[in-house]
Amino acid sequence: MLDIKWIRDNPNALVEALVKRSWSAGDAQSTVDDLIARDEARREHLTELQVKQERRNAASKEIGNAMRSGDAALAEKLKSEVSEIKAFIQNGEARERELDKALHDALAVLPNVPLDDVPVGKDEHDNVVKRIVGEVPTRPNWVKEHFEIGEALGMMDFERAAKLSGSRFTVLKSQLARMERALGQFMLDLHTTEHGYEEIQPPLMVKDDVMFGTGQLPKFEEDLFSTGIPKEVQSRDIARGLFDFRDKVSAFLQPNRQITQADDSENDQKASTEGLARLVRLFYNDRERRYLIPTAEVPLTNLVREEITAHEKLPLRYTALTPCFRSEAGSAGRDTRGMLRQHQFYKVELVSITDQESSLAEHERMTQCAEEVLKRLGLPFRTVTLCTGDMGFGARKTYDIEVWLPGQNAYREISSCSVCGDFQARRMDARYKDKDGKGNRFVHTLNGSGTAVGRALIAVIENYQNEDGSVTIPEVLRPYMGGLAKIGPK
Known part of the structure; x- marks a missing residue:
């Protein structure tokens, strides 16, 4: 994985490296621009979070001062502000994880940068x-x-x-x-x-x-080659997929008949889905995937x-x-x-x-x-x-x-x-x-x-x-x- 700081400091070098690896100049430039934009959004968000955290800490101290001075109205006002900041920080930390993952996933598919003495060519x-x-x-x-x-x-x-x-x-x-x-x-x-x-x-x-x-x-x-179910795939999703497959096969075999989930009662669908999910779990034993x-x-x-x-x-x-x-x-x-x-x-x-x-x-x-x-x-x-x-x-x-x-x-x-x-x-x-x-x-x-x-x-x-x-x-x-x-x- 490439260093985002290096990319930020050397965007043209990365574009050139991707072009050497047979990327089109347009794709290379748009990819680098997207990476830098993701990084900037993440850094701006972190800065805003830091400012809010500093303000929360300062406001907490001000609450103590206000209560010691007997200014109940100011203390209540500050408490309300701290409560709002806490909610913002909680949502902001979730947003931080989203931004981190998006940047990480974008970096994960980028190839390494060739050394300068590697011959440039297509194949x-x-x-x-x-x-x-x-x-x-x-x-x-x-x-x-x-x-x-x-x-x-x-x-x-x-x-x-x-x-x-x-x-x-x-x-x-x-x-x-x-x-x-x-x-x-x-x-x-x-x-x-x-x-x-x-x-x-x-x-x-x-x-x-x-x-x-x-x-x-x-x-x-x-x-x-791998074994087991990917972590992100749930057994219930597989069960739903089997029902979708059934419907597509039925539609192919009986093109004049419209097959919908109305053919099953809601309770039947739920019971059948859960049953299939249990079978999938039993078959795979919910084991972690191995390669x-x-x-x-x-x-x-x-x-x-x-x-x-x-x-x-x-x-x-x-x-x-x-x-x-x-x-x-x-x-x-x-x-x-x-x-x-x-x-x-x-x-x-x-x-x-x-x-x-x-x-x-x-x-x-x-x-x-x-x-x-x-x-x-x-x-x-x-x-x-x-x-x-x-x-x-x-x-x-x-x-x-x-x-x-x-x-x-x-x-x-x-x-x-x-x-x-x-x-x-x-x-x-x-x-x-x-x-x-x-x-x-x-x-x-x-x-x-x-x-x-x-x-x-x-x-x-x-x-x-x-x-x-x-x-x-x-x-x-x-x-x-x-x-x-x-x-x-x-």
């Missing part, structure tokens, strides 16, 4: 290659994609996965299942023993304010939420191997074959919590940690700087690491490393003490994939495939595979 075609590591070999005519190899080996089953869960799921078997596990263990061992990250095993379901903290809510709710994590970035970053961290403990570096769950709502028709885009996949996540002076250097370091995974696996890759139009909502700068996939004859993303500044920290209220211990400042947060395990499996299968359909196991993984050197058909 992935405007990203800039930073470095290329490893040579892309000449592509033989027998090269296959990972799903062709996996199915031929009898170790990758999409048909049975669809029977279990629908599309965008995979059943891995035998040595490919073991290799995916081996990849995750290898990555964790590398990051914890050589890169200084602390391994965490976080919850896989989190509350909505945790999702808000890292920026998934409210903007990207359609990309998430399945789309990435371990969410729980790892929120480990410092609503806390003040001692400066000497920074940087904090966390890593975790977890399943990730994404609805892929915005990717209809993309990567429908194979394992590239799944609703459920494993990923090793890297998260750093730093002070304000160290975050940019930490960004370079984190990216190199993720690159080292691919170097050890012997996979060709390139690192690109994302342009402003392709960058994530909460990021100030992002490097994507793209691994070479011979089957697709293309580079595909396997890791994304972002520095977010204090954007997430403001949403989480996560701070640290200055070096002198006198003041508190918002931490800076960073996150990156170290790396996506499923995509690493794809890359190994395709880069280490042999003409006979077997897959050679990279040297670094063989200790995790019981010394096995090659995966062949059963």
Whole structure:
């Protein structure tokens, strides 16, 4: 979340930043103008409240003076004034909460401001290659994609996965299942023993304010899987919605008959609504809503939420191997074959919590940690700087690491490393003490994939495939595979 004081002092800078992120100039300007107007209305109201509170305090003292001097009329007049002020303050505090929420909600959907050195562009075609590591070999005519190899080996089953869960799921078997596990263990061992990250095993379901903290809510709710009923939705509202749905269906099936709520007596409607409401409550048990994590970035970053961290403990570096769950709502028709885009996949996540002076250097370091995974696996890759139009909502700068996939004859993303500044920290209220211990400042947060395990499996299968359909196991993984050197058909 952006600092409203910074916006107030730098409105043109925010307009420019939004335009860089592919907003129209008109939308950007009107959004900033609206934010400033909301902030001014809130500040004016607070000033008026403060004046009234000061007058109430002064009048209370005057009442005492008037009563001591025997001026009963003045005392009564002052009491009446204080009573009116109290009513105004009570209503004014409710209005203050409304203004606070309106400003908060408007700020919550604004993206982060890109750093000055981020290339300006509209989409992935405007990203800039930073470095290329490893040579892309000449592509033989027998090269296959990972799903062709996996199915031929009898170790990758999409048909049975669809029977279990629908599309965008995979059943891995035998040595490919073991290799995916081996990849995750290898990555964790590398990051914890050589890169200084602390391994965490976080919850896989989190509350909505945790999702808000890292920026998934409210903007990207359609990309998430969740359980329970949202807090703002009441069971009785659901019951009424079911009645509305019934009426619409009846109207469709019997277009010549006007269906109205008069078809039910008032008592019948009330009883039926209450009955449905009880069923809804029974089904959901009135439980608080939980979200399945789309990435371990969410729980790892929120480990410092609503806390003040001692400066000497920074940087904090966390890593975790977890399943990730994404609805892929915005990717209809993309990567429908194979394992590239799944609703459920494993990923090793890297998260750093730093002070304000160290975050940019930490960004370079984190990216190199993720690159080292691919170097050890012997996979060709390139690192690109994302342009402003392709960058994530909460990021100030992002490097994507793209691994070479011979089957697709293309580079595909396997890791994304972002520095977010204090954007997430403001949403989480996560701070640290200055070096002198006198003041508190918002931490800076960073996150990156170290790396996506499923995509690493794809890359190994395709880069280490042999003409006979077997897959050679990279040297670094063989200790995790019981010394096995090659995966062949059963």
